Amino acid sequence: MNLTLKVWRQNGPADSGRMVTYQVTDVSPDMSFLEMLDVLNERLILEGDDPVAFDHDCREGICGMCGMVINGVAHGEQRATTTCQLHMRHFEDGATITIEPWRAAPFPVVKDLVVDRSSFDRIIQAGGFISVPAGSAPDAHSVPVKKEDADDAFDAATCIGCGACVAACPNGSASLFTAAKITHLGLLPQGQPERDSRAVAMVEQMDLEGFGGCTNTGECTAVCPKGISLDVITQMNRDYLKAAK
């Protein structure tokens, strides 16, 4: 396959950045999107150019590092798929592909496609934890959990913190991420002691970081590589309203 890439290049946080066009030839349809970028970067390095910086780690869809907006869609148009798990067979030979970083004020660009997602870490620090006495692992059945709650908590816990929800949201809201964490901990017995304070603290931190407000557009869940449902936002709103009462 031969492709035309339009890639966002930005030397550093202070640079204003621009779209640069590259031709990539001899791409195998079995390559992942990141491998296709590797091909481009190897050539750029050989030519003495600066390779395109992008984040990645596991390349198996579980770490949440590889976020980029492909043809205007976070992680590309393939549903429930991270960029590293997106394969070139989903594109047509000769296609032009636009690649941009997540766009959100709380996700400043570090370089090219790499953004700083520390704002997510600070939301977690505000309340995304439980306080337990450390020690050896408790017996598996010592704390009973209802099956439905276990399922819902586990679904919410599959959020990998990639930030696609923010990138896709027309409001730049981080509600899906924050709500996934609040739901994951709030549904389990271990999360009860801090349930109220957690909801309030995490929502307040989310607003402090400069994310926008949720207007229930549903764009987040549509692009989420883990298919986190809007139900978590319902749960967050419930917990928040109950705690704020």
Added chain:
Amino acid sequence: MAVTGAVLVLFLIGHMLGNLKIFLGAESFNSYAEWLRTVGEPAVPGRALLTITEIGLVAAVVLHMWSAVSLARRARRARPVKYAARRRSQAGGYVVHTMRYGGVVILLFVIWHLLDLTFGTVNPKGFHATPYDRVVAGFDPSRWWVTAFYIAALVMVGLHLRHGMWSAFQTLGLANGRRRHLLRGFAAGFAAVLVLGFLSVPIAVMIGVVK
């Protein structure tokens, strides 16, 4: 947004049902309009309840707009650099992307509508005619463009409610799981009934069923 929107929806229900009285004839419609002004008398002075309702509605509209503007401003600040590629909606709902400009269209409509049927400023019969005559004259076939504008604006109202109502349930933490689909369906059905109810009046006048 949710709370002020709910107040406006309640008003729309009452207003739509009230409008349907026009099919019961001029007398019924006019005495209903009269009743709105005198309800509660003599326990409360004339027009007191109507004035209170009007103040409440204006407050709800202003707060609703204030919430919308601050959400839009937060959204703009949260994304200072726009995407170069055109973003297609992945959620498949076009309605939610009409809320902001749709709201502005509805506001312009309400202003026109008040000048038309409440104050009579832009109504052929003017302020001193009976409400019934104002409606019949306002939607006269020769003023088809007024009717067309009403229809367009009311469709906008319907779209606004279709997203707005389920969104309000979601904001209040009521729309989880299966209930979300029920509430979405309810919002769509409710919006359709409301719009059809409102539309029946101008259309009936235009085609001469009400004259």
